[in-house]
Amino acid sequence: MSKETPRTYVPFNKWKEKSKQTEYTEKTPLLAPDGTLLVKGWARRNVFDYNRNHSAPKYRKKEWDFYQISNGKYMVQISFANISFGGYVAATLIDLKNGKSIANATSIFLGGESKYILPPRGDAPNYFEAKVGSANVVFDTKENERTLYFKRPYRGKTVICNFKMDIMPDLENITTVLPFKDMPTRYFMTTKQNCMPCEGTFVVGNKVYEFSKEDSFCALDWGRVNTPHEMVWYWGNGSTYLTDENGKKHIFGFEITWAIGDESNATETCLFYDGKAHKIGAVDVEVFPKPDKYMKDWKFISEDGRFNLTMKPFYDNHSDLNIVNLARMHTHQVHGLWSGDVTLDDGTKLEIKDMYAFCEYVENKW
Numbered sequence: 001m002s003k004e005t006p007r008t009y010v011p012f013n014k015w016k017e018k019s020k021q022t023e024y025t026e027k028t029p030l031l032a033p034d035g036t037l038l039v040k041g042w043a044r045r046n047v048f049d050y051n052r053n054h055s056a057p058k059y060r061k062k063e064w065d066f067y068q069i070s071n072g073k074y075m076v077q078i079s080f081a082n083i084s085f086g087g088y089v090a091a092t093l094i095d096l097k098n099g100k101s102i103a104n105a106t107s108i109f110l111g112g113e114s115k116y117i118l119p120p121r122g123d124a125p126n127y128f129e130a131k132v133g134s135a136n137v138v139f140d141t142k143e144n145e146r147t148l149y150f151k152r153p154y155r156g157k158t159v160i161c162n163f164k165m166d167i168m169p170d171l172e173n174i175t176t177v178l179p180f181k182d183m184p185t186r187y188f189m190t191t192k193q194n195c196m197p198c199e200g201t202f203v204v205g206n207k208v209y210e211f212s213k214e215d216s217f218c219a220l221d222w223g224r225v226n227t228p229h230e231m232v233w234y235w236g237n238g239s240t241y242l243t244d245e246n247g248k249k250h251i252f253g254f255e256i257t258w259a260i261g262d263e264s265n266a267t268e269t270c271l272f273y274d275g276k277a278h279k280i281g282a283v284d285v286e287v288f289p290k291p292d293k294y295m296k297d298w299k300f301i302s303e304d305g306r307f308n309l310t311m312k313p314f315y316d317n318h319s320d321l322n323i324v325n326l327a328r329m330h331t332h333q334v335h336g337l338w339s340g341d342v343t344l345d346d347g348t349k350l351e352i353k354d355m356y357a358f359c360e361y362v363e364n365k366w
Contacts, residue, residue: 018303019282022265023136035185043265044172044179046191050120060082063118063157065139066221067148069163069198072356074209076202078161080130080137082118083366084335086110089132091150091161093202093209096205096335099315103204105152107135121221123173123190126146140195154278163200165218172277174270180228180263188261191222194239194253195272231364233260238357242350256283271342278345280306282317287363294332298359308350309340311359333360
């Protein structure tokens, strides 16, 4: 899909074939020594053995650990990215209800491709610590919890983040490897891990913003990719508590990403319930939101009928970072309340009402 051409919506019941979902369950190398991609599919945990020295061409390699924490009122993003020729570390706080940025503390670096090496897996115990300029960051993942720390001066004040999240036993995620047609060394590998109740603080000077596990969740977007210069994508994600008819509380979440690469062997679409992944088929939105429909209802549908949700937006976190039109990240991250139903692997239908979550549409050059 060209970024200038609106998506033509085709109802999924008119598709001739449903998407293929190739699942990997055993550890397997991701890349050959010459950079050729060896796998394409998905897994419930990251079983893909990533050797960053095999990624080719090296100047197209990008690696990031991105955490998004929200309670539906405030959203925090803490991230570290290494895009070969440089990168950044950042902590951002957004007031979702009033639609404004409270803080965006960022430090960038040039070079450092071999200086800042992020962990080769995001869903296993690991530790990463770095100092970039005046910013300090620590990501510490243990078996059952993950902690995040960030500190940096910001506009005459200091931003300090301290967050801790639960990782329930045997928590599954969705890790996908997507190729790019006719480009044997290009790939997009991400792990999306949801359903992590989170608590902590985001401090800006003397102002403290508190997050509680009662209503706050963290989602990890872990990426190791080697991509073409231009891409578009949709990314939707959310976690919440659901109470069943017996009054028992369950953790539910979903991950929907599409329009990246060749999805003929897997789609990055999944439901999560009490820590287990329930794979669903391709997802799309009925109405292409560009250029002026971002704040209209987004109706989602899946080819297998198992994802039937509508988002009523309340805030578009729009940003457009454009460096002489050579590097650009044009984002509409739309936050809203989602209602409808989803269906688990065993046929159980879950009713969803006014669940806070987001979906973004991005046009990217980097």
